[in-house]
Amino acid sequence: xxxxxxxxxxxxxxxxxxxxxxxxxxxxxxxxxxxxxxxxxxxxxxxxxxxxxxxxxxxxxxxxxxxxxxxxxxxxxxxxxxxxxxxxxxxxxxxxxxxxxxxxxxxxxxxxxxxxxxxxxxxxxxxx
Amino acid sequence: xxxxxxxxxxxxxxxxxxxxxxxxxxxxxxxxxxxxxxxxxxxxxxxxxxxxxxxxxxxxxxxxxxxxxxxxxxxxxxxxxxxxxxxxxxxxxxxxxxxxxxxxxxxxxxxxx
Numbered sequence: 001x002x003x004x005x006x007x008x009x010x011x012x013x014x015x016x017x018x019x020x021x022x023x024x025x026x027x028x029x030x031x032x033x034x035x036x037x038x039x040x041x042x043x044x045x046x047x048x049x050x051x052x053x054x055x056x057x058x059x060x061x062x063x064x065x066x067x068x069x070x071x072x073x074x075x076x077x078x079x080x081x082x083x084x085x086x087x088x089x090x091x092x093x094x095x096x097x098x099x100x101x102x103x104x105x106x107x108x109x110x111x112x113x114x115x116x117x118x119x120x121x122x123x124x125x126x127x128x
Numbered sequence: 129x130x131x132x133x134x135x136x137x138x139x140x141x142x143x144x145x146x147x148x149x150x151x152x153x154x155x156x157x158x159x160x161x162x163x164x165x166x167x168x169x170x171x172x173x174x175x176x177x178x179x180x181x182x183x184x185x186x187x188x189x190x191x192x193x194x195x196x197x198x199x200x201x202x203x204x205x206x207x208x209x210x211x212x213x214x215x216x217x218x219x220x221x222x223x224x225x226x227x228x229x230x231x232x233x234x235x236x237x238x239x240x241x
Binding site for chain 1: 166168170176177178179180183189221223225228229230231232233234235
């Protein structure tokens with residue numbers, strides 16, 4: 001059974017970098033049929049996709065966050081990670097890691113489809 | 129940008145009655161070559177992550193009760209719960225995956241009247 005577990009600091013100071021890791025169990029992150037992504041949800045608000053990564057390192061990022069985010073993958077540990085730089089209070093949210101299904105578009109490339117599995121989420125608060 | 133707009137923002141329905149949630153996309157999510165609508169629906173209960181209900185606008189995920197159904201095409205979509213149960217109290221989100229920058233609707237809160 002697939003499980004995704006977010007980990008990282010629950011409190012980050014303004015202007016610093018938020019770092020989270022998602023550990024995947026029950027499936028190999030090197031599976032060719034999935035991307036692995038991050039979605040966040042500010043308290044009491046809706047869902048905001050951050051970005052997603054393939055095991056090869058290919059990424060898709062939300063254009064509104066692209067300048068501040070880096071998503072990486074470590075297949076040896078079956079983990080993927082998020083770094084969000086220059087955080088402000090507006091980045092306070094529950095951060096979810098998740099698994100996307102994908103569709104092939106040729107040339108060994110894929111587009112994202114729906115999200116079929118989610119972690120439980122971790123609250124990150126940006127405050128001094 | 130694909131903007132997804134749901135209506136209403138909140139909804140109260142009596143147990144056993146039908147609940148209808150709408151989702152409108154700013155651009156069509158129908159891909160003509162395969163005639164599929166690139167739209168999914170999720171349910172999020174308090175304190176839990178979202179759960180996939182429907183993809184391709186109308187295909188139920190395995191294990192989802194058949195009282196949940198999705199319909200629509202192009203820019204206008206509907207999630208229908210045919211007979212509301214107490215456990216269906218949740219926030220519901222639509223999501224487009226037509227573009228590489230996926231986007232969600234703002235959510236619709238469903239309560240019991």
